[in-house]
Amino acid sequence: MGQPSGQAPERVRAAAARALKAEPLGYTLALGTDRLRQRIATHYATAYGxxxxxxxxxxxxGSSAGFLLSVLAAFGPGDRVAVAAPGYPAYxxxxxxxxxxxxAVPxxxxxxxxxxxxxxxxxxxRLDGVVVASPSNPTGSMLAAHEVAELATWCELHGIRLISDEIYHGITFGRPAxxxxxxxxxxxxxxxxxxxKYYAMTGWRLGWMVVPDDLARAVECLAQNLxxxxxxxxxxxxxxxxxxIEELDARVAGYRRNRDILLNELPAAGFGRLAPSDxxxxxxxxxSDLTSDSRELCARMxxxxxxxxxxxxxxxxxEGARTLRFSYAGSEADMVEAARRLKAWRLR
Ligand SMILES: Cc1ncc(COP(=O)(O)O)c(C=O)c1O
Structure with missing residues (x-):
């Protein structure tokens, strides 16, 4: 439910097919291939300047390994790390x-x-770390650029390690993240x-980190060993x-259509109080006006x-017993059908 429903782009699959035939596919450097790291660095220049x-x-x-590596490198037992609630449960x-x-900070x-x-x-x-995610799972809310800068400045001032989860970047509906x-x-x-997420390569299990100088060697050693x-x-x-990028942006346009369908239809189905979904x-x-047991409501639905x-x-x-998360990563037809069923369910 929290993943793009389509395949990875055709060019990615073709590159994989070529590599399967031509490459030995042994280990790479612990930090990844030089070419991909260079390509990601170029991405920062072109996408964000x-x-x-x-x-x-x-x-x-995957970013899952990135989170594990950064937490192991940056913190030790007994340290205290703030995360938003609601937030991604694996943190x-x-x-x-x-x-x-x-x-957990409400x-x-x-x-x-x-x-x-x-x-x-x-x-x-005392706080030793702060984790932020923008856009966030499950709310879809985003931090403005000045808010990211304020958080970074405050963390720097207090010697607190900031971890910025940017895995939904690219999937935004107004300003870019x-x-x-x-x-x-x-x-x-x-x-x-x-x-x-944006790159639609969920099962390929690939992510990346931008690591600060003082953690670089620790992250490399941990990555090598783990x-x-x-x-x-x-x-x-x-x-x-x-x-x-063109193909991927077309998918984002699809997510936007799905989002608009649900934003239009869900209030009539009784789900009117929604987080911003930037x-x-x-x-x-x-x-909370429908239940005090969201697990039971979801099971019944x-x-x-x-x-x-x-x-x-x-x-x-x-507050989780009074909230729930819809995902609109699926097809447009599924969104239309889900909205139809939810509205009919309410009327019963
Ligand atoms: C906010 C957030 N961070 C990290 C992840 C982990 O993703 P992956 O390991 O596939 O990069 C997810 C997956 O849903 C997520 O929602």
Whole structure:
């Protein structure tokens, strides 16, 4: 549900087919192939107009491995790391598995579903790290460029490591998403990205990080020992994806149509209170007027009308029983049909 439904672009698959025939497909360097790292550095110049040296890029086995590597390199047991609630559940779980205290910070309408300096400054106790995601899963909300800069500056000032999850960049419906990469204030920040979402290469298990100088050697050693290298075939194929921007942007136009269908139809089905959905492919609904048990509501929705949504408890330990997440990464026809069923369900 949280993944593009189509295949990777044709050029990527053709590059993979060529590599299968011609390449030995052994290990690569732990940080990834020089060519892909260079290609990613060029992407920062063309997409954002910022200079990121290829040496600071670490190709990873999905952004999931990137998160694990950065957390292992940056923090130790007992450290305290703030994440937004609602937020991506694996953050909480990975931190917990590594004995790092996850400080789940409630965010909502008032803070536009994102962490802010104001919210963080009010927290009690020491903080060692902050994780932000823009666009966010599950809310789709985004940080403005000045908000990213403010967060980076505040973290730098207080010696707090910022991790910026930028894996939904490219899937935005208004202004483009701002990267922390290349920001002077974000000198010690870790930037995480992925080929899974905008680039539609979910199962190829490939992501990347922009690593700050002081963590570079630790990340390289950890990557070498934990993974040896990211998947070679995927790395060779991924070079081609940066030449598929037109095709990928057409998919984003499809997500936008799906989003518009649901924004038009969901209120009539009883789901009127939705987070902004500036990007990604999710709509996060406040269903407190329908239930105080979103897991039960989702189970019933699936059993009775065959529409799957994710209960908010996956994302939010505080308010999740009264929220749920719809994904519109599927086809337009599926969105139309889901909306039709949801409206009819309400009328029953
Ligand atoms: C916010 C966020 N970060 C990271 C990931 C991990 O993605 P991957 O490991 O495929 O790059 C996901 C997947 O849904 C996500 O939503």
């Amino acid at each position: 910022v200079r990121v040296p290829a040496e600071r890029i670490c190709v990873t086995t 909480r779980n990975i931190l917990k598995a590594l004995d790092i205290e996850c400080v 965010v909502g309408v008032d803070s536009r579903w994102q962490l802010s300096v104001e919210v963080l400054a009010r927290l009690e106790g 701002a990267t922390a990469a290349g920001m002077a204030a974000a000198e010690h920040a870790v930037i995480i990205n992925s080929f899974s 993974f040896i290298s990211p998947p070679t075939l995927s790395q060779l194929a991924a070079e081609a994806v940066f030449d598929c 990007g990604a492919f999710y709509l996060y609904a406040d269903v 699936l059993a009775e009308i065959g529409v799957a949504a994710t209960p908010g408890v996956d994302f939010d330990p505080f």
